[in-house]
Amino acid sequence: MPIAEGAKSLSDHIEGAPSEASAHWIDRATVAWRVEPSLRHCLVLSAGRRPSHPDAPEGDERHIALRPGTFDAEQLRRWPHLAGRTALTVDPRDIGLAAEALRGRVVAAAWDAGGTLAAVTGVQIPGVLDDLYAAAATVPLGQNGGLFPRLSLWAPTARTVELVLYGSRRTVHRMRRDDATGVWSVRGLPTWYGRAYTFQVTVYSPAAGEVVTNEVTDPYGVLVTPDGARSVLTAPDAAAHKPPGWDRLAKPAAVPLERAVIYELHVRDFSASDATVPQELRGTYAAFGVDGAGTRELRALAADGVTHVHLLPVFDFATVPERRADRVEPDCDLAALPPDSELQQECVARTAATDSFNWGYDPLHHSVPEGSYATDPDQRIREFRGMVAALNRAGLRVVMDVVYNHTYDIRVLDPIVPGYYHRLLDDGTVATSTCCPGLAPEHLMAGRYVVDSVVMWARRYRVDGFRFDLMGHHPKANILAVRRALDALTLDRDGVDGRAVVLYGEGWDFGEVAGGARFEQATQTRMAGTGIATFSDRMRDAVRGGGPFDADPRVQGFGSGLAGDPNGSPAGGGPEQQRARLAHYCDLIRVGLTGSLADYVLPSGVRSSELDYNGGPAGYTAAPGEAVTYVDAHDNETLFDALAYKLPQHTSMDDRVRMQLLSLATVLLAQGAAFVHAGSERLRSKSLDRNSYDSGDWFNRLLWDCSQGNGFGAGLPPRADNEARWPYARPLLADPALRPGCAAIDAARAGFGELLRIRASSPAFALGSADEVRRRLSFPGSADGVIALHVRTDGLDPRWSSVTVVFNATPHPQVQDVPVAPGETLALHPVQAAGHDPVVRASAYDPATRALTVPARTVAVFVGSPAG
Structure with a gap:
């Protein structure tokens, strides 16, 4: 900061802490500072010693002299955001003072040739700490x-x-x-x-x-x-x-990401509304060990083909009182209120800060299980392990959603080494682009903290996978270090096969680290070739329509009526715009069906990496297992709610179920990891809440009993994140035709199970390598609103020579030409031929024309049998 006129000495200006810290001590010999290089510079320390710099002002401060220098290539690689700063070199005579200096106050100062103080600032010290220690x-x-x-x-x-x-x-x-x-x-x-x-x-x-x-x-x-x-x-x-049998825990077989079907579940949601679980166990780890409706459904999902349960954060987080007696729950008769009322959200909001619910993306202690999910917080280790064991017994491996990119506040780490563990902006304030104080795993010991914590969860709790929240705020090197550390774990020595542990995360690119500003990030494109997967939002947007932050939620997509069933919203544009958007969405879905491969050539002749997605490449992976494909997750509206906004309001419930299943089929029948939000198979609704992180049990209900509905019509969603959408939401919530009964919920679950069994029935949906995808997978036909996926499986599948999937998103039957090998015959997949849905069973192959007929709003799968 500039120094006021009339200053008596340097001490007059640094008695307290400078209001900013814009100088960076990046190693023991170098300081980076945006300051005029022609000035004289020094670091001012908080103990007494005559300055070594011959031109430094006299006084009782200690000084480390700085001289103009240059950054070398390694320094610029490690600190790219400081490239425009002035490089200042520590006088060799003073380098030995660094360790002691860092145990007190350090301030950077500069003065002109006449001895007038020109600038003073605090100093950021992570770099020099990493160098010294x-x-x-x-x-x-x-x-x-x-x-x-x-x-x-x-x-x-x-x-x-x-x-x-x-x-x-x-x-x-x-x-x-x-x-x-x-x-x-x-x-x-x-x-x-x-x-x-x-x-x-x-x-x-x-x-x-x-x-x-x-x-x-x-x-x-x-x-x-x-x-x-x-x-x-x-x-x-x-x-x-240890729960009984912990040391003899038998795990389901390991599944690579290209074969994984991941079911995203919140611990409290799982049982909070389940009357088959004893009241005292609802919302806890222990509920997974009860033979209740939810546990029976998890076993059924595993039998159908779900391989992993992904648990929203289960480490110690800050925003739910851990003793049940300290919590205050809503005291209103929420079920008695009108379905489009404002009163439910008002009641929930009054106790949101002290109730039992939060998503948990507010870490306090990263390596401790959350205590509010335990029947007794002091038994959290035993009960967490009991949950893992129960899920393994159900046939499911366990993924933890981990949040190492930020902390709830700075109370745990910063008081130990002030200014080190959290990422600082240019002025020394803590970066909060992640919503909260951002951790800085680019610093040596912060990165090590991440690695050690992940390894601990794998070893001590037998966790089978980790999903990194906002992984793009981590250096790629940090996530690769996690991978190496896990790979080193062995069954004999550690009780876990670390190579079987899966890793994936959110590869979004934003904030102060965006575009590689500070390091090579673990973003979507940069993780290609690592075997670590990232969420691919291409399929989500193309199937649902629009984007998660649209002002008008009615923009339609492939799975929500854009293909021939417009809703009349001006947000969708005119007919020409809609046709162009549909064609683009179909290409995005084709890319998603390949596992978002970068080098796949689409039927149009365009390479996937050259197809635009919001200014970036649609295809970006080097192998299909590096994509996690999804159409809904805990963030944003559930799939059912998105379709409620986007499909014409008069759409029948039967057709809503069909579009729900068609949308989910794009995920389940794609290459790569399939990711499904818990309850989507049951038409789960959050009453149109687009951000239910603190909306309590009421808006987040996961209902295993279809007679209780699906959660739609629980009232207008909470004002804070949804008020702008209330005008669209109110007439929908008030419409009783949009609340599904058991017939619709059961049909959705049955169709979902059939899709899972189809995925598991053939290696066609898990080709594993980019070469195999390019060689075997094609997209015949080009009808508007119809996507055909064809996979040659000769030499790969002992039963079938090919698998063909037709996604008909239109409200009309469609005829689709497909390639058929000489002598090959096609038939509806046995699962669908014996399935629950007579409409799907009407899908047919005509050998005379070699064409498939697929009913409206239907996904049909055909298998080819070779001649003879």
């Missing part, structure tokens, strides 16, 4: 040791660190610092087990402008007291933390 990357942290526990904390800038133990009395224990690593540690006694503990860290805080003492939990801790107030010293592998 690189040896810390392999030192054990957290709790280690057997009978005599050892506790270790990385706190290189701390003046002192003490362990505080709680129990019958509070005791404080000195910890010893290793100067080479910056790690503080203490060896304890067997009697320490079971006691709560914290670390008392005395450290300079730039925010406070002084040395403070922070009492903090252990970021590597594995157990905490309710609501995360303190860590608990425990042996997680002790018998008390």
Whole structure:
């Protein structure tokens, strides 16, 4: 900042903390600062020593002299966003001062030739900490040791660190610092087990402008007291933390991503509304072990072909009181209110901050199970493991939704090493583009924190996969480091085959890291070739229509009426615009059906990577297993709700079911991982809520009993995220024809199960490699609103020589020509031929014309049998 006139000395301007920190100490020898290079520069420290720089002003501060320099290629690679700064080189005589300097206040200052102070700013220190303490990357942290526990904390800038133990009395224990690593540690006694503990860290805080003492939990801790107030010293592998049979846990067979069908589920949703589960177990881990309606349905889904349950965040998060007695639930008779009323959302909003529901994307302790899902927060380790075991017994592997890109606040990490773990903007403020304080896994020990936490969940809890929230805010190198660490786990040594653990995430590109501004990101295009998958939003938008942030939610897509059933909304444009959009959407869906391959050539002759998707490439993967294909998820409206907005209101419930299944079929019959939001197979609705993260149990109901409906008509969705859509929502919610009964829900579930069994019946839907997809998969025909997918399976499938899928999204029967080999005969897939739906059973092949006839709003699958 510029210095006011009349300054007496440098100390006058740095008594407190500067309001910004725009200088970056990137390694022990280099500072980057947007400052005039012709000035004289130094780092001002908080203890007394004569300045080494001959031109530095006199005073009682210590100084590290800086001289103009240049960035080398490696520095520019590691710090691309600092390329335009002035490079300042630390005087070699002062490099030895760095470690001690970082344990106090450090300020960058510049003055002109006349000795007038020109600028002063705080200093960002992650780079120099990584340089000085690189040896810390392999030192054990957290709790280690057997009978005599050892506790270790990385706190290189701390003046002192003490362990505080709680129990019958509070005791404080000195910890010893290793100067080479910056790690503080203490060896304890067997009697320490079971006691709560914290670390008392005395450290300079730039925010406070002084040395403070922070009492903090252990970021590597594995157990905490309710609501995360303190860590608990425990042996997680002790018998008390293991459900019966845990050490002999038998897992379902591993499934690679190209064969996976992933069912996204929220722990509380699973049983909160399930009357077949005892009241005291509803909404908890323990509900998965009950032979209730939900568990029976999971077993049925696994038998049909679902391979993984993806659990929304189950680590310790901040926004639900963990003791049931501390929660306050809505006290209104919500079911008695009109279906289009504002009163339901008003009632839910009054207790949203203290009720039992939140999605959980607000991490507090990344390596501790969430306590509100346990019947007793102190039993969270045992009950979490019991849930994993129950899901495995049901035939399902378990994926955790992990959120390492941000924290709820900075209370756990920043007080330990202020200014290190969170990503800072140019002025030193914490980046919040992810919604909350953003973590910085590009920093050595923050990246290690991610790796260690993931490995812990895999080893201690037998988790079979991880979905990274906002993975594009991670460096690609960090996610690859996770992959390498998992791959090193073995059954003999670790009890888990790390190579069978699947990884995928959100590869969105936005915020302060966008476009590789700070590092090579783990975004969609950059993860191609790694074997780590990303969500492909191409299929979602093309099937549903429009985008998730449209002001008018009625923009139609392939699965919502754009193919011949317009809803009359001006948002859809005129007939020419609609035809062009439909043609483009069909190509996007074809790309999705290949597993979003970058180098697949479409029937139009356009390569997938050259087809536009919102300014980027439609196709981007190097292998089909690198795409997670979906049409709905916990974010945005459910598929049923999206179709409620987009299909003409007069559309019959039978046709809504058909369009729901057609939309889901684009996912289930595509190459790559198929991803389905829990309840979509049952027409699940959230009463048009587009962001139900804090909408309580009422709007998030997952109803296993069809007599209770599907959740539609539960009232106008919460005002905060939906009010602009209320004019569109109100007449729909009030329409009783849009509330499905058991016949519709059962038909949707039956059709979904048939699609799953078809996917599992043939390797045609899991070709595995880009070469196989290019060689075997084609898209014959070009009728508007109809997509035909043809896969040659000779030499691959012992039963069938080909598989052909026709997606007819139009309201009329369609005739589709398909390639037929000499002597080959086609027939409706056995699953559909014996299926529940007489309309699908009417699909037919005419050998005389070699054409398929497919009824309106129908997905039909035909299999080819070779001659003889």
